[in-house]
Amino acid sequence: MKEVRVAYALIHNEKTQQILMVHNKKNDSWTLPGGLVEPGESLAEAAVREAKEETGLDVEVTTIVAVNEAKLQAINEHATFVTFKAKQLNDEILIQDTEKISEAAWKSYDEVDKVMTYHPGGIENLLGNGVPYVDEGVVHSATKED
Template sequence: MKRVDVVYSLIYDDIQERILMVKNIKHNNWSLPGGSVEPGETLLQAAVREAKEETGLNIEIDHILSVNEALMKNDNNHALFITFKARIISGAIAIQDTETISEVKWVNLQTAGEMMPYHKNGIRYLLDKSVPYEFQGVVH
């Protein structure tokens, strides 16, 4: 199996208590904005790039909320999913990557939890957690 790192950005509107989600064309499902980390790209760079491509928004990444792992037999991938908390710093919702994303919408926490059952303790639980992330630079 090929190892694949995937990053997601949980963009949370704490005033209206809702999460920004995207509809993926390939799998006909909803997820947080995100995707595979490209060679030479840091996790943070990938999360910012994917959010911009999928939502049109410029975001700032905070800390890690969760790490999930799955063996994807159909794709022959061993996937590591890293979810960051993020906030919007500028832009307006406008899908850039129309080949993979068909819709972007805000959903309440309960609905987001139902759309992402792999976070077994729910989205509210994730929002109360934090793991620091540091890029240590290029090490020789």
Template sequence: MNRVDVAYSLIVDENEENILMVKNIKHNNWSPPGGGVEKGETLLEAAIRETKEETGLDIELGNIVSINEAFMEQENFHAIFFTFKAKVIGGEIEINDRETIEEVRWMSIAEAESWMPYHQKGIRYLLKQSALYYFEGN
């Protein structure tokens, strides 16, 4: 299996009641904005780039709130998913990556959780979690 790292941005509104989600065309599902880390790119750079491509928004990333792992046998991937807490600092909602993203919208935490059952303790639990992330350079 090929290893792939994926960086997600868990973007919450000011009241921490809604999560920004994107509808993925390939899998016909909803997820936080995010995607594969490209060669020479840090996790932070990937999360910021993917969010801009998928939503048109500029974000500021906080700490990691979860790390998930999966064997995706159909794609022959061993995937590690890094999810950062994030907040919007600019831009307007606009899909720049129309090949992979069908829709962007804010949804309630309860609805977002229904699309993310792999976070077994729920999104509100994630929002209270924090693991520091540092890029240590070359």
């Protein structure tokens, strides 16, 4: 199976208690903004790039709030999905990748939980502190101490 990494941005509007989701044309499904990590790209860089492409928003990722994995036998892939909490830096939603994304919309927690059934405890469970993410950059030796 081919190993793939996918990074998502969880963009939360605390005032309205809504989550920004995108409608994917290929699967006719709603997901968080996100996609495949490109070669040479960090997980955080991928989440920021995908959020921009799919929503037009500039975001800053903070912590990791979920890590999921699945063996997708139909396409022979073993996927690791990393979800970052993301802070929205601008307000204008303008989808750039219109070939893949048909719509971006704010959804209630209940609406999100209906389509994101793979997060135990629901979306509200992911809105806590999360765990730190550290991009150590390029390491030139096998051990950091060298």
